[in-house]
Amino acid sequence: MARIELRDCTVRIKDGLGAHPDVYPCVAVGNKTLTPGKTAVEAGDTGCKVSSVSIPPAAGGNTEKIPIGTRFTIDGETDAAAVHVVTGRTQSGAGTNAKQSVSLDATVPGAPTGGNFTLTWGGKTTANIAFDASTTDVKAALVAMDDGYTTDDWAVTGVAGAWVVEFKGALGAAPRALLVGDGAGLTGGAGLVNTVTVATTVAGAVAASSAVTTAITFSPALGAGSYSTDADITFLPQQLEVKIGEGNITYTEHNEYNYLLDRDNLDTVKEGKEVPMDVKWDSVYEHITTGTSENISPMDALKGIGAAAEWVSYASDPCEPYAVAIEVEHVPPCGTSQGETTLFPDFRSEQREVNFKDATISVTGKCNVTEPIVTRVS
Secondary structure, three states: OOOOOHHHEEEEEEOOOOOOOOOOOEEEEOOOOOOOOOOOOOOOOOOEEEOEEEOOOOHHHOOOOOOOOOEEEEOOEOOOOOOEEEEEEEEEOOOEOOEEEEEEOOOOOOOOOEEEEEEEEOOEEOOOEEOOOOHHHHHHHHHOOOOOOOHHHEEEEEEOOEEEEEEOHHHOOOOOOOOEEEOOOEEOOOOOOOOEEEEEEEOOEOOOOOOEEEEEEEEOOOOOEOOOOEEEEEEEOOEEEEEEEEEEEEEEOOOOEEEEEEOOEEEEEEEOOOOOEEEEEEEEEEEEEOOOOOOOOHHHHHHOOHHHOOOOOOOOOOOOOOOEEEEEEEOOOOOOOOEEEEEEEEEEEEEEEEEOOOOEEEEEEEEOOOOOEEEEEO
């Protein structure tokens, strides 16, 4: 290992957004103001509005909101290295009511002209519903099911033969199983197969414990490229870059072994318990940047408070205490040695000391891993 001076390094404190791609894949759907294929930003293309950002539930069923300042890339952009920054967001945590269409198939030689049908949901079945029932009559049949739900829990819109059932009230803000229709009692033209078709028109969604991001604005505007309607966007970690003047970062790896004896003589060795890696950071820093406008201090980032209150924990388990990653990028001042990046993942600071007189910070803690991730560049 070559000698590394921290003054030749950039130290980054990074959160966990994007660190676990199976948790945070997102799909942007909507109006991208820069027309695909343009080679330059034209008048009016000062930003990009994404009408919907859908984030799958994270581990444990939680759903993350997108913090201001989040960086991301988007598939289809000609400049694959282009990075955009979220400058604004629209949030909603109210949840969505499920809606289902109920239609009587109008197959040749015609739609049903008489008879009735039934709907079943939650193991309960309605009384017969006339083929040309009004929305009021369909709702009354649903309410009359002996399932414990009342008139406030159902809504029916549409027209006879093409109704839309909304699950609301106590049934609202959640995904709902499909109603099951039975059209055996319908009558109509010769040869008509009378069926009742039910389909989801709006998938219900549970109200989030914290607001869910439904739209974002960002800069710079999208560059030239070919964008699909559902263009995958990849969120990158939020980060704080610290340029070091003087200082050092040290880490200690531990291995625990059990030495077993045979008749009081050394015999064999077995692996003992895994021990987390110790990390210590002492430095005087020259300047701090985030790449965006947030006023974040290293202490904010390490503790997830203040301007870093919305940082996403690096831990894959949201029930674990808040964690970050520390990345040290060494760029040698000459070409005689290799560049090197050392990542200390899943780091939790256990002691933090600030010395105003000496303008130093000292941070000690542990990573929930046994060794760092080192990448060398020739």
